[in-house]
Amino acid sequence: MQYIKVEDLAFHYEDExxxxxICFQVxxxxxxxxxxxxxxxxxxxxxxxxxxxxPTKGSxxxxxxxxxxxxxxxxxxxxxxxxxxxxxxxTVLELVNSGRFPRGKWFKKLNADDKEHVKKALESVGMWDAxxxxxxxxxxGQKQRISIxxxxxxxxxxxxxxxxxxxxxxDSREEFYKLLQHASEFHNKGILMVTHDHExxxxxxxxxxxxxxxxxxxxxxxxxxxxxxxxxxxxxxx
Amino acid sequence: MFFYGFMQRAFxxxxxxxxxxxxxxxxxxxRRQSLMADTLSHVSLAGVALGxxxxxxxxxxxxxxxxxxxxxxxxLRKVYRTYSEISIAxxxxxxxxVALVLMGLNDSGGTVSxxxxxxxxxxxxxxxQVWMLLILTSIILILYGIFRKPMYTLTFDEExxxxxxxxxxxxxxxxxxxxxxxxxxxxxIVGALLVSAILxxxxxxxxxxxxxxxxxxxxxxxxxxxxxxLGLLASYYIGTPPGASIxxxxxxxxxxxxxxx
Numbered sequence: 001m002q003y004i005k006v007e008d009l010a011f012h013y014e015d016e017x018x019x020x021x022i023c024f025q026v027x028x029x030x031x032x033x034x035x036x037x038x039x040x041x042x043x044x045x046x047x048x049x050x051x052x053x054x055p056t057k058g059s060x061x062x063x064x065x066x067x068x069x070x071x072x073x074x075x076x077x078x079x080x081x082x083x084x085x086x087x088x089x090x091t092v093l094e095l096v097n098s099g100r101f102p103r104g105k106w107f108k109k110l111n112a113d114d115k116e117h118v119k120k121a122l123e124s125v126g127m128w129d130a131x132x133x134x135x136x137x138x139x140x141g142q143k144q145r146i147s148i149x150x151x152x153x154x155x156x157x158x159x160x161x162x163x164x165x166x167x168x169x170x171d172s173r174e175e176f177y178k179l180l181q182h183a184s185e186f187h188n189k190g191i192l193m194v195t196h197d198h199e200x201x202x203x204x205x206x207x208x209x210x211x212x213x214x215x216x217x218x219x220x221x222x223x224x225x226x227x228x229x230x231x232x233x234x235x236x237x238x
Numbered sequence: 239m240f241f242y243g244f245m246q247r248a249f250x251x252x253x254x255x256x257x258x259x260x261x262x263x264x265x266x267x268x269r270r271q272s273l274m275a276d277t278l279s280h281v282s283l284a285g286v287a288l289g290x291x292x293x294x295x296x297x298x299x300x301x302x303x304x305x306x307x308x309x310x311x312x313x314l315r316k317v318y319r320t321y322s323e324i325s326i327a328x329x330x331x332x333x334x335x336v337a338l339v340l341m342g343l344n345d346s347g348g349t350v351s352x353x354x355x356x357x358x359x360x361x362x363x364x365x366x367q368v369w370m371l372l373i374l375t376s377i378i379l380i381l382y383g384i385f386r387k388p389m390y391t392l393t394f395d396e397e398x399x400x401x402x403x404x405x406x407x408x409x410x411x412x413x414x415x416x417x418x419x420x421x422x423x424x425x426x427i428v429g430a431l432l433v434s435a436i437l438x439x440x441x442x443x444x445x446x447x448x449x450x451x452x453x454x455x456x457x458x459x460x461x462x463x464x465x466x467x468l469g470l471l472a473s474y475y476i477g478t479p480p481g482a483s484i485x486x487x488x489x490x491x492x493x494x495x496x497x498x499x
Contacts, residue, residue, distance in 0.1 A: 050401050076401040088268060088394060089445050089454045098394070101387045102402040134449035160401075 001028045001067040003158045003190040004049055009058035011041070011048055019045060020217075022058070024209045028067050028157070031184040031191045035198045036211030042194045043079055045211070046162055049192070050076060066157040067188060073102050075156030077147050077164045079194070086136040092146050093131040096122055099153035121153035122146075124179060126172075141167040148176065159183070161193040173197065177204040245474065248360040248427070250368050252466035254375045255424050255436065260458025261382050262417050263441030268393040273326045274311060274414070275434035278421045281307040281333030283430050285422065286355045287340035296355075297367065300422045307333065308418035312411050358429030358481040360473060371423050378416055385409070390451060428481035436481065439488035440465065446495055461491060 002025055009022040018041045026032050036042050047053040049060050066072045099121070100114040110118075122128040125145040130138070135146065144167050151159065159180065165173045181204040183189040195201055198208070240246055266272050285303030289296030307329055314325030341352055354362055382389070392399040392409055400406050421433050428436045444458035469484030476483075 050397075052397055052400065071403075074401050076398055078395070078397055085268065085394075087445065089264075089448060090390075090394070090451050091449055094390075094451055095394070098387065098391055101391060106387050107384065 001063070002026075002061075003028055003030075003063045003066075003072065004192060005059075005061040006045075006049065007059050007061075009045075009048060009055045009060060011044060011053065012056040013044075017056075019048075019211075022211075026158075026190050026192050026207070028188045028190050029184055030207050031181060031205045032193070032207035032209055033198055033201050033205040034192060034194045034209045034211070035196070040211040040213075042211060043162055046160060046192070046194060050074070050160060063158075072158060073154060073156045074158045074160060075099075075151035075154045076160045077151055077162060079162040079166075088135060090135050091131065092122070092127060092133050092135055092138070093118070095135055095146060096131075096149045096153050099150035102154060102156075117155060118149075118153045121149040124152060125149045125176075141169075141172075144168060145172075152179070156189070158190040159192070161191070163194050163196065165195070165197065173200065177201055180204065244361050244363060245470075247363040247365065247368050248470055248480075249467070251363055251371055251424075251427055252470055253463065254368075254371045255427070256440070256459055256462035256466050258375050258378045258420060259437050259462045260440045260444060260455050261378060262420060263437045263439070264445070264454055264458065265389060265393055265413060266417065266438060267441055267445065272434070272438050273323070273330075275417065275421060275437045277311065277326045277330040277333070278304055278307055278418050279425060279430040279433040280330045280337070282418075282422050282425050283337035283352070283355060284333045284340060286425075287337045287344065287352060290352070291340050291344045297370070297422065297426075300425075301419055304418040304422045305415050308414035309411065312407075312414050315410075355426055356430050357479045358425070358427055358432070360427060360470065360480050362426055367423065367426065374416075374419060374423060378420070381412075381416070386452075389413075428484060429479065432481035432485050435485040435488065436466075439485065439492065443488065443492050443495060446499060461488070465491065 004026040006022055006024050009019060010017060011019040022045060034042055034045070044053065048055050049062065051062070063072050096118050097110060100110055100117060103114070105114060119128065122131055125148050127142065127145050127149055130142065135143065138146065144164070148164060165176060168176065177200070180191055184191050202208070266274060282300050282304050285300030286296040288303060289299035292299065311325055311329055314328060318324040388399070388404050388409065391402060392404060392406055396406055424436065425433050440458040440462035441454065443461045444454045447457050448454045465484050465487045468487050469480055472478055472483040473480040
């Protein structure tokens, strides 16, 4: 099932074009990595997809329903997650519990199943023992882990992740990629992840969307599968 | 002391303010809107001045003016997203300027009343104000009970809240309006110049004492009750302005905690 469809998207910051001819899709079961050089407007593209920015041209369709016909739940990890408000008065457990709220728990108590999801999520990133710590006391890497745990606890249909492994060591990164691969392969989750580690991830991901450009032009999209008629390899740019 | 009706009303109002100040204060601090309370209190002076000029009950005119200001503040926060403090500067100075102009136009000796609103007075609390405060406290506590989880998520990160499907604009607007109405109602008691301290200080103190979100609110209520009651007693026995007395007690508690923690 198609979760994200981006068609001929262009985005301008004021009058300056930064994205052009962007065209790809992410389906349930896809593990798509979005790559590009520094400044390639990858985060801008994600923010367009999430509705935080409005495309100048073209369209983004984010599915309203998941493959079971229920409301699509999106788990988003923003890029600057490790710099979140250090004084926020919350324990690790409270924060990761909040990942369950979009699962119909805004106005209901968390039940045993929710708590089990939270426990598994915290264990998967090695933070269960730190669950009673105040989040402001954690290191940057630990903050990154609990942000990941929060999204895993949410059990979203679609993961949108903006460089989620910043500050993590190689072993932790590999473990994280395996978890994502498992989620896409065995649970049909859709994943769109911005990354600089495409050499590491290519063993796990099954789709590659790359933002590329010729000097002085806006960033364009080259996707390994979708919209081939519109997305052209850099060699064919004029 | 409790034989006096005005003191009974002052204590009733203080207990009600102590219940809502930590809730609003915590969200104001976490949303980096601590100065919003100060801004709205300046604007509320314009509301009072307008009420006195027109000869109507300043409380109702003030609530109307402050709700408009709270909505404008949210709009300006969106327009100047990167420099959101600009919206504070515009409304704070604008509110004060309008208040001064309206006071200048009012030649019926309204200066004394304005001074009451600037510095606060426990003598002026009416039964109507206590009832209004009781209704407002009930509304805020009920809304907090219902929307605690969405507000936690919104306060932690607005973009994550948006992607989780929360109506963040509506929630922000409703929060601003409730904060504005609260300021309009408690300003005559504690004074426009110190109303933000009354809202912010209990949460600012309790945030250092608890690592849990709900814990901050519960401890904040305790801190607020202590500060408000001791401040009122000081005001009654020494004759100091209530807002200033309460603020100084909060600062003393804050200093003690900073030394020992």
